[in-house]
Amino acid sequence: MWIVHRKAGLFKKIFWTLVLLFPLFGWIAYGAFFRPPSYIDSSDYNEHGQTTGNASDTMNVTIDLTLNATAGGTNYADLFKYTVNGTNAPSGADLPSSGSANFTLQYSANLASASNYTVEFVAINGSASYGNMTVALLPVEVAPEFLKVNSDFDEQKIDSATGYAKPDNADENLKAERGDNQNKIVTDDLHKGFFGVNPNTLPSDFYTGATVTITKKVEEDDDTGRHETGTIRLYAIKDLGVSGEQSTVIPISTGEKPSISSDSPANLAATLYGASSAIPKGEGVTYWIEGVDPGPITLEFKYVKGDLTFSNEQKFKVLTKQTKQQWQEEIRERIKLQTRVAGDEVDVNTHHAGNGLSGNVKQVKAVYAYYQQLYLQHENQFMWAGMARTASASIYAAMADAAQPGAAGAFVGVQFDEVEKALLYGQWLIYADLGWPHRAYEASGINALKYVKEDLNEDFTLTPWTQIDAGIAEEDQDAINAGNRELLRREQTEVVLPAYNIIRIAVPEGWRLTIFNWFAENPMPGGPPIQNVVPDGDITNTAQRWQWIDDTSWGMLAIWNGTASSPLAPSFSSAKRKELVEKDLREAARPYLNYASDVP
């Protein structure tokens, strides 16, 4: 145009140039930025819907068995012989047999018990029908997709040696030890049902000479690449006419007893299914499944009698799916139970900073005792909890100093009542943020935390816990320590900042160096004060405080982990950590007192 129509007006030429260039621009933009719409990959269709082979041939077939029977959540497996009444039908074949075509055995009815049923046998393409088939179907019960870990404290049992509550899955006794349900069976968190053929389903002679096993198969956890860790127990409970009376626990468990082990599963034919079985069956007997150890599990129920074999395999997860608030409530109940049995019940939820230390002594001690318990029950694993319990001595002393009525006279202008409240407030913030993930992990493993993060979208970071989890599984202390360091970083650089903010407001400029530097003793006994690590450092300054903690040579973390290299700092062994965590809080706090004569 600029050549052929060179005499055209300039504006006209520019106009048409732009018009012509816009398609070019559009083409470039399309190629560069257009995103095709997402689509759903529907390739995962049901293979059973496909027909292969010649369905009109003789009935020498492969039966691709799909039982579309959903009777109240109960699945059904095939059972040995069947008879098909139809043209060219074979008889007396086993399911499945061999052959040249695929069929789908369609069944839709509710099976109440094992029996012979007439089932229509239809070629999937509809071109041929083989009439009705009589087949015996066997009801097989399965576990739920997610079986709760029975790790709460409904049974209210206490370990007399430690004073700690025992989770309900700690033993096979389902009876409550105390409380409203004392001596009654507690099945709140168990699944009512059986895995495999319910002992009440078939007559005992069906099992004569048979071998019946339930096996925990050795399978790989898809998420971790490690062996599946889930375990369960099965129970039979007979109504003896006495409310809550327990008759028998099926001697089946994984780990402790060989009945459901992976390598030597016991034959349950006589003890569970036989005419004179030790375990009750029949009227008034119910069966229960208990989640014991968290994680995925693959179980196989297998029956073998002569040439007859059938089995049912299921993969499911032993997992407690609870909210953050439910985990917090579980801690609260455990603390109440333990303190009640010890003689003075404490409800940590009555902790309120506004009441000062005098109104919170029991609650403060209970929270620190929780950290102590976490560490002592998971030594060298819950490192953050152990460090928090050790550091609590200096914080508790600071609370006592701030609560001392005469303190304000010594430090004119300092609002010690606000400092006292801020310290209490900070303690609660930390407990509320970091206390519950420990309980969730301890009770139900990493998948419990994944549930809270991935499904419930809570504000916490999963990565430290996956590091800790991998470290525990692979005995990698570095990984455990790295995960715990991230928990500490969150505590110190996020969670506790509002409390430090209040403290800064409460302390006038003139006293800051004195209080935030000179008085800032190392919470790790024997560790350097902040001014040695960060000259003129201020504990209310996040970066400076974190340096005091994180310095690789003589920081608190290096001291606690036992990796400190400075000759001027201790470096704790595992035994030293335990000693510090076990120490009585008051005794540990006294050396940190600056003003108060003692701690409550």
Added chain:
Amino acid sequence: MSRKQVFGLVLVLPMLLLGMVSPTVEGSEMSLDFSKEHTLKGIFDAGMRPYREPHSERFQVGVEQVTAEIKLPSGMLVKEREWQSMQFTVVDDGRLTSAQMRSNPLTLEAARDAMLPLLSIESGVSIQALDAFLEKVREEIFLYEGEFHVGTGKKQNPMFLAAFSRTGLKNSPLALRVSLEWRLDPPKAARGFYKDPIPPPPGYEGVSMEKPPFQAEAQAPTPEVTAETQAKPRLVEEPQFAASPTPAMDTNKPASSGFPVVPVAILTAVIAGIVIYLLRRKFT
């Protein structure tokens, strides 16, 4: 206008038009583009020089005080801002499994602007809920638990979470916290941590990954609230486990437009200049 000038104009205009839609953000110091890959090399390629985190040399690297934007596979763009710190967890094939970022302190207005485009990632979180939280911060009411946050959960990979943290500063009381956590495929790879300290990625073998010495004065500002400038801080009355700010049902999504202001401004100025020039030539 000469023929040469006209041809020049024809060449320049399309280039300007293309520049208008270029993904490059003018003035961006760095761009962390996680839309295609999430690797340690990507961190280096973005211009950052991360150091191995103390006590965590096999697992984590970090950087401090960087200005960067973040692009996610979902197409979301966390706009350029100054980040006080970033930490990345790395597995032994160089992939990242998590990124934790904390912004420099923000004023309430800046915090609101930062969070507004992110509200849409979680259904049911309203502007009113955000404003209610900001009002609590303005009034210096401290919650016992549950500061403001929004997140995708497992609906996206990486899981994305944006939250506020208190800074303790009077005029800039909040920091934006962004967390990304990837589900690796295959998942079992997540356990493959380095056996030795994380090495520099290919192409950066000679680059030091040692953490620089701590310099107190170079760190983020100390909280500067003082008694005379502050009202007495207030805690919420009940110390119960308070839930996060209650999400309302109404969701307004003022998503970031991403409109390329700078290229458009340049283009407009150029075109205006040409027009004025031509008009002057025509009438003089």
